[in-house]
Structures are given as structure tokens and as C-alpha cells.
Amino acid sequence: MHNNRINIFDFRRDVLQKLLDNNTYDNRIAPNYEEDRATNVTLKLSIISIDSINEISMDFSLNLFLYQTWVDPRLNFTKYSNFSSLELDQKMIENVWVPDTYFPNEKQATFHTVTVNNKLLHIYQNGTVFYSIRLSMTLTCTMKLHNFPLDDQECTIFLESCKY
Template identity: 35%
Template structure:
């Protein structure tokens, strides 16, 4: 398990990713998950042997060999598949080249900006590097096979997003009190599907606004009917506004969906205010007595009746 020192410089580790599936992608946790084959290849000259064929070695030999301590810098919960046995593969070439492959499920953080939600495009990073070996010991590189270092399964589909682009590269990361480390990064560019929100939010909110217009054709004397219709629309709109925020983190800014729901709420509230204004001004303009005026007239009639009764006695 000793480090394979090289007189020519640090050990070069080539990395390749073959992604089988991706998801779920959670806005609440600001994280995403993917299932992939993670392959690493390096050369250890101590393992050279005479021959022409590649050795297919049992994974039990891994305990006796040196291997990179690669980890995910922005990882949260990653695990190795072990059913029905640990999903690992080890191959050694005659020149000492080692191929180490394993199947992993990686959960990594993905900072999201939701100002344009649900018409947004997110970029989720994956950052790989050594945990203990600095740049002078280990250097990571992307292993390009068929002109791609990060491959996606041809039948992979996402329920919430479309994968519109993948960009990879390598860089150095300085960690305080530890040194400079070689790292690899890949950015997955994801565009959100609009169908779910169109069916469950945009169309119902639009229909509620249209339904509020029905009150314009109801007789102004049917006060209870118009108020009941308006209040029902307001309460339904408030429920939709609260429900669409349930699956989102409690961010301090408003999303595009919040603005749309707020605008629909304002239109529905305006129909109630319009009815109140029309009802008030048509009462005054038509010469109808206001409630306090009618009460005064009733008091005058009662007074006159009492005076007539007194005069009879």
C-alpha cells in the first residue's frame, strides 16, 4: 500500500464517468443524485510483469495495493453498491497500468438560483479530487474515451429536467493549512420542464381570473352572490399560492411563479373592489336612501304615530 513514487513527477490518475441515471433533483435540499460507473486508471511500475494479457484480478487484492483516495468535494451522501457483491472491477496491464472501476451512487450539493422558477436553467457541479495527496503527489486528468470523458446512458431520462449540456475541466484547489490539490470538475446544465406547472398552476390560476369576470354579469342587487363568488376565488387563489411554495426552500426572494400568482390574486381582488365601488356609487346616484337616512325616517314616523295617539286622549 506504499505510494508509487515516480522519478518523473507526481502520479497521474485518469478518471472517467459513465452515468446510468440522474435524479431526484431536489430544490428543497439544493442537491442532486446520480448513479454512475466511476473509473480510475494509473500506473504503478511495481506491478509490471512479463506477458501480453491483462490480469483480471479479484477485488480482494485491492487491500494490498495502493489506490487514490479520491472523494467528492461537494458530496453529501455517496455509497458503493454491494448487491450481490461489491460492484468493483480491477485490471492490471503488463506495463503496470491499473484500471479500477466501481459503481457509485453520488449525492452532491447543487446551489440553485430560483429567481426564474419554473422557467429556470440550473448548473449542478461535481468536483472530484484527492483527500490527502497534494498536487506534488497526485494529478488528476480526464480520461477521454470515444472523445468523451463523461458519458451518459442513451436511455437516460429525467422527470423534472432536460440535460442540455455537460462541461468538464480540471483545476487546482488550495485548502488552508493543507496545501494545493489537483481536482476535476464537471458541470451539468439542466433546464426545467414546464408541463407540470402549466397544468397545476398556470392554467388553474388563469381560469380563476376568468371566473371572477362572471361577477360583472350578475345583477348588482344580488350582493350575496357576487361577494360569495369573489371570496371563493380569493380563498382558492390563496391556497394555490401557498401550495406552490411547499416544495421550494424558504428563500428570501420572489420567484417568477410568485409574481404570476400575485398578479392573478390582484386581478381577482380588483373584481371585488370594483363591485363595492359600483354598488356604492349607483346607490347614491339613483336617489335611493342610505341606511342611516332610512332609520331617521322610521324614527320620524314613529314619533308622528305617538303624537296622534296622545291627541286622542
């Protein structure tokens, strides 16, 4: 049984090495770049907590998970394996292209790193990539304080692509 686990581990490692070979995969280049079309990225936020709302500095702080999903055809591994997905460890994540998503109304942000970087990346057999990261952020919120303290505020979280 123990030998079987080693073989599966070795096989997964070999599949990842084939996919992320520097001669065929460049993590600096977006999927579909050669076809001159944008990569569609699906974003989802899961807010863990809203920690503060500050009417003096007009901002709010929160803790969240940012989930991103896209298809990178270069990472399709149907010809190499019948595994449904491959999970990359922290050191391997930096070898994969990830979207340049940012928050334009961010004042301050922190990545969570206790006990390791709070990041997760799965590659599915068809080349779909799922990437998750945990963040704490302070974002601007232009508040209308005409009826303070009885007013209602609407604070928005903006997300954009840095380059596209």
C-alpha cells in the same frame, strides 16, 4: 484441457503473489513516492442515471461508475508473464494502492455491494492499473431560483485528491 486451466490459474496466482509480495510492494505508498512526484490518474465518469434534483435541499442524486487509470511501475509484470492483463478478485483489490479520489460536494454516497462489491481492478503488463467502482451519490448544487420554475440549473460534480 482441464489441467491446462489449473496451470494457467496457478501461474496467474503466482504472478500476483510475486507482484504483491509484502516485502517488495506496499499498498500504503503511492507509485513514484520515492521519486517525489505525483501519480497521474486519469478519471472518467459514466453516469447511469440522474435520480432526483431537489431545489429545496439544493442537491441532486445520481448513480455512476467511476473509472480510474494510472501506472504503478511496481506492478509491471513483463518479466514474469506474457499475459496482457490480470484481473483481481474482490479480496485482492485491497492489496493494491488506489488513488484517494473523493467528491468534495458529496452529501451522501453508497457503494454498490449486491451481490458482491461492484469493483473491478485490472493490472496490465506494463503496470497500468484500471480501477472501476459503482456509486450512488447525493451532491450539493447551489441553484439560482430567480425565475423558478422556468430557470436553468447547472450542477457540477467535483473530484479531488484527498491528500494531494
